[in-house]
Every structure is written in structure tokens, then in C-alpha cells.
Amino acid sequence: MHEASIALSLTDVACDVLRENGGTRVTALTVRVGEWSSVVPEALRAAFPAAAAGTPLASARLNIITVLGVGECPEHGPVTLELSKGLRCPICDLPTPKLLEGDELELDELEIAPSARTS
Numbered sequence: 306m307h308e309a310s311i312a313l314s315l316t317d318v319a320c321d322v323l324r325e326n327g328g329t330r331v332t333a334l335t336v337r338v339g340e341w342s343s344v345v346p347e348a349l350r351a352a353f354p355a356a357a358a359g360t361p362l363a364s365a366r367l368n369i370i371t372v373l374g375v376g377e378c379p380e381h382g383p384v385t386l387e388l389s390k391g392l393r394c395p396i397c398d399l400p401t402p403k404l405l406e407g408d409e410l411e412l413d414e415l416e417i418a419p420s421a422r423t424s
């Protein structure tokens with residue numbers, strides 16, 4: 306169940322960004338999860354509330370963007386991979402050992418609640 310620790314580190318990163326921006330509360334965050342990463346989006350979603358509890362993200366909405374795998378075929382250049390086929394070009398079946406995209410797990414966007422300024 307490593308999604309729990311991933312949810313925690315995402316929460317950490319989001320809190321840092323929030324502080325850098327001088328915000329107090331996050332209303333939504335968007336996370337990019339590669340289809341080829343070992344992260345299960347549903348599990349991450351399930352783990353998030355516990356990780357965010359007691360932080361400025363406690364009531365934030367979690368959006369997950371699934372990033373498809375892109376490999377580099379020697380013949381066709383970058384091609385979108387199919388999980389069921391493994392690291393092979395879906396057109397010509399040549400191995401595409403290099404994964405260009407699709408194994409990431411990163412914070413994409415943070416929606417920060419407008420802070421009530423009293424000046």
C-alpha cells in the first residue's frame with residue numbers, strides 16, 4: 306500500500322507550494338499519474354483524505370490526470386504504448402526500451418483559495 310506514502314509526500318509538496326505562494330488553503334490539486342507508474346489512481350484517491358487531514362489540503366479536491374505511456378520506436382519515433390503489449394511499438398512491434406512519458410507522478414496544478422486580506 307505505497308499509495309499512502311505517496312499521498313503524504315504529495316501533500317508535503319503541495320503545502321510547500323502553498324507556503325511559497327503565501328496561501329492558507331488549497332481548494333483543489335491536480336496530479337499527473339503515469340499509466341506506467343506503479344501507482345493505482347483509485348488507491349491514491351482513497352489514501353488522500355487521510356494524508357490531507359489536518360493540513361491546508363484537508364478539504365481539497367483531488368484531480369488525477371492519467372498520462373499514457375509514450376515510447377520511442379527506432380522506426381516510428383515517439384509512439385503511444387499499450388500496457389498489454391509492454392514496451393513495444395504498437396505499429397511494428399519493435400521494442401521501445403525507453404519510456405519517454407508515462408511513469409511520472411507529479412503535482413501538476415494547485416488551486417489556492419483566495420486569502421482574505423485585511424489591510
Ligand SMILES: [Zn+2]
Pocket residue numbers: 378379380381382384394395396397398399
Ligand atoms: Zn514502430
